[in-house]
Amino acid sequence: MPDLIATPGQTIGPFFGYALPYPGDRELVPRGSAGSVRLHGYVYDGEGNGVADALLEIRQADTSGAVPAVPGSLRRGGAGFTGWGRAATDPDGHYWFSTIEPGPARPGSAAFLAAAVFARGLLNRLFTRIYLPADPAVLDGDPLLASLDAAERRAMVAVREADGNLRLDVHLQGPRETPFLSFPGHLR
Amino acid sequence: MRVLEPGLVSQRVISEEIEKIHAGAAAGETQPRLDFPPYRSAILCHPAGDLRHADPEGAELAAPVFGRADVDSGESDLTIGGAGEPIGERIMVRGRVLDGDGRPVRRQLVEIWQANAAGRYAHQRDQHPAPLDPNFTGTGRCLTDDTGWYSFTTIKPGPYPWHNHHNAWRPAHIHFSLFGTDFTQRMITQMYFPADPLFAFDPIYQSITSEQARARLVAAYDHDSSQHGVLLGYRWDIVLTGRHATLMEDGDA
Numbered sequence: 001m002p003d004l005i006a007t008p009g010q011t012i013g014p015f016f017g018y019a020l021p022y023p024g025d026r027e028l029v030p031r032g033s034a035g036s037v038r039l040h041g042y043v044y045d046g047e048g049n050g051v052a053d054a055l056l057e058i059r060q061a062d063t064s065g066a067v068p069a070v071p072g073s074l075r076r077g078g079a080g081f082t083g084w085g086r087a088a089t090d091p092d093g094h095y096w097f098s099t100i101e102p103g104p105a106r107p108g109s110a111a112f113l114a115a116a117v118f119a120r121g122l123l124n125r126l127f128t129r130i131y132l133p134a135d136p137a138v139l140d141g142d143p144l145l146a147s148l149d150a151a152e153r154r155a156m157v158a159v160r161e162a163d164g165n166l167r168l169d170v171h172l173q174g175p176r177e178t179p180f181l182s183f184p185g186h187l188r
Numbered sequence: 189m190r191v192l193e194p195g196l197v198s199q200r201v202i203s204e205e206i207e208k209i210h211a212g213a214a215a216g217e218t219q220p221r222l223d224f225p226p227y228r229s230a231i232l233c234h235p236a237g238d239l240r241h242a243d244p245e246g247a248e249l250a251a252p253v254f255g256r257a258d259v260d261s262g263e264s265d266l267t268i269g270g271a272g273e274p275i276g277e278r279i280m281v282r283g284r285v286l287d288g289d290g291r292p293v294r295r296q297l298v299e300i301w302q303a304n305a306a307g308r309y310a311h312q313r314d315q316h317p318a319p320l321d322p323n324f325t326g327t328g329r330c331l332t333d334d335t336g337w338y339s340f341t342t343i344k345p346g347p348y349p350w351h352n353h354h355n356a357w358r359p360a361h362i363h364f365s366l367f368g369t370d371f372t373q374r375m376i377t378q379m380y381f382p383a384d385p386l387f388a389f390d391p392i393y394q395s396i397t398s399e400q401a402r403a404r405l406v407a408a409y410d411h412d413s414s415q416h417g418v419l420l421g422y423r424w425d426i427v428l429t430g431r432h433a434t435l436m437e438d439g440d441a
Contacts, residue, residue, distance in 0.1 A: 004290050006429045007404050008219050008396045010378040011227075013363065015309040019301030019327040020365065046232040059247040059371040067247050071255030074297075074329075084252030105246030114247045116374045121229030123220040123395045125375055129242075144242050172233050182239035183248070183372040185288065185430030 006186075009124035014053045016118075017088060021055075024076035026087035028058075028099040035063070038165040039130070039158065040096035043089050043119065046173030050093020053120035056170070057086045058097060058130070060113040065103030101132055101166075110134055110142040112156075117170055117180075126180040130168050131157040144181075152179050196354045199389055202226045206394045213397035226391035228352050244372050249433040251367045251374070254297040254331060264330035266300075266342040270323025276305025276343035278419040281379065281407060284336040287368055288430035292336025299365040300340055302326045307346030307360075316348050341419065347386055359386035359393060366426060373428040380406045381422070 012020075029036045043054040060083050061067045068083040076082075087095040104111040112129040131139065134157075139145050145153050155178050158166040171177050205226040222234035267274050285293040303309050303326060306318035310325045324343060332338050345360045361378040368374070380393065387393055387402075396402045404427075413421025 003404075004286070004288060004427055005218055005401075005404070006288060007375070007377060007426045008401050009375050010220065010363075010395075010405070011229075011392060012376050013378075015303075015311040015314060016301060016363065017313075018309070018311045018325070019363070020299060046236075049232075051233065057374065059250070059252060061247055065246070067250045069250060069253045071253050071257050073252055074254065074258035078257055082252060083247065102247070112246070114371050116371070118376055119233055121227070121231075121233030123222050123224055123227065123230055123234070123392070126235065126239075127248075127372065127374075144240065147240070173236055177235055177237055179237070179240050180235050181242040183242060183244050183429075183432065185244075185370065185372055185432050187430075 011120060011123050012053075012055060012118040014120040016055060017053075020086065021088050022074060026085050026095075026097045027076060028081060028083070028085045028097060031098040035100050036098050037101055038096055038098055039113070039168065040094065040165060041167050041169040042093045043095065043117070043170045044093060044172065044174070045121070048174065050089070050091075051119050051121075051172065052089055052091045052093060054089040054093065054095070055086065055118040056089075056095050057084070057116045058099070058113045059084050060099065061102040061105065061111075063100055063103050065105055065111075108138065108141070110138050110145060117172075119172065122172065126172075127183070128170070128178055128180050129156055132166070133157055133160050148179060151176070155179060193354060196351065198354050199356070202353045202356075202391055203389065206391060210394070210397050215398065217397045218401045220395035221397065224391065224395040227395055230395070244370065244432045248371050251296070251369050251371050254367075255295070256331075259297065259329045259331050264328055264340050266324065266326060266328045266340065269325055272323045274304070274321050274324035274343050276321075276324075276346075278341070279344050279422055280339060280341050280413055280415070280419050281362065281422045281424060282337065282339035282413060283407075283424040283426060285332050285338060285366060285426045285428065286336060287373065287428050292334075293332055293368050293428065294334050294336060296332050296367050296369075298330050298332060298338045300328045300342075300362050302342065302345040302362040303348055305343050305346050307348030318346070318348070344381070347384075352391060357386050357389070359384040359390050364426070366428065368428040368431060370431045370433055373431060375428060377426075378405060379424050382406055382409055
């Protein structure tokens, strides 16, 4: 029996590209299907360069706010919406998902997708949230967003583009650095 | 006098940086530093701000679910994908995935990837001029069983050079990707082999300042799981961070 202290993380490194991505990994729902939205953006380093060796994962509720607990993410098309997806960045640092917009966890609360970020150069995973754009009163009511200043809050709320897509850039470092999260369970 | 590749510092410079950081570290750090300049790629890829405390809710409290629809049983044997036998030392790596309370993580996905016996990844951007092995790609998946056990049959990976600094070599390792029962337990790490002489020189391994914590990444040789005439066994248990969701269905919460 090990000592029950969390095993350390290590960087994903540069060579995950033939192992972790798989067909359909970023399509939680088929591209262009009814109700689908394209969520996309760039992952940037501290000098504003796109990070080519980054991997994002999202975990989210369905439109009703329920989080699916069904298998089938690795072979899409069977079980329906699984609420989890994975996207590696391209050589410019760009990622995209085809998904649906999650409902809030509680009625009237701000809806978000949970995200984990991995990259070559990043020695441990980072967690953040991708909030859906919403009425300021709704965002104000979110305990995490309420604890952030205006610039930090902007860094966590996706922007609705003219074509309906959602855009959120992840800044690993720098003046527009994304707020990254620590949860109580991480303390030991 | 050794000729250094332009832009690359010597191992001595890297080792001195590591030593200085370790000397100033508080005892008992359990995770790698994110800000760890001896790993040169980390300089621009670590957040400068502190992590923000958040209470998990909604999707954060529920890891994705995987099942037989996702993973074939054969995907846990990395030695059977080719027309012939891969070259190298055949090994089995097995262990348990536990949460921070010691509960097994059941029926959950484990993914691995690794270099071949010569230290070469089957990745198009790996420029190390060691041979590819047509019978070994070095990727595997499995689901843990009902008591949290995983098992992979593979080839012991070789160490390989990289461009962090002059004469930089990664200790032999297998990349592991793990999920818990909360999404907040998601992690990726690297498993190492016992008594690797490269440990002291490697800024990725040494980004964990505590020797005791570094040791948690090193598998143990396990003679009981070695198989007569076939392979050598290694044991490596993984503990995830604490979970937040109360699991009514377990009956042991």
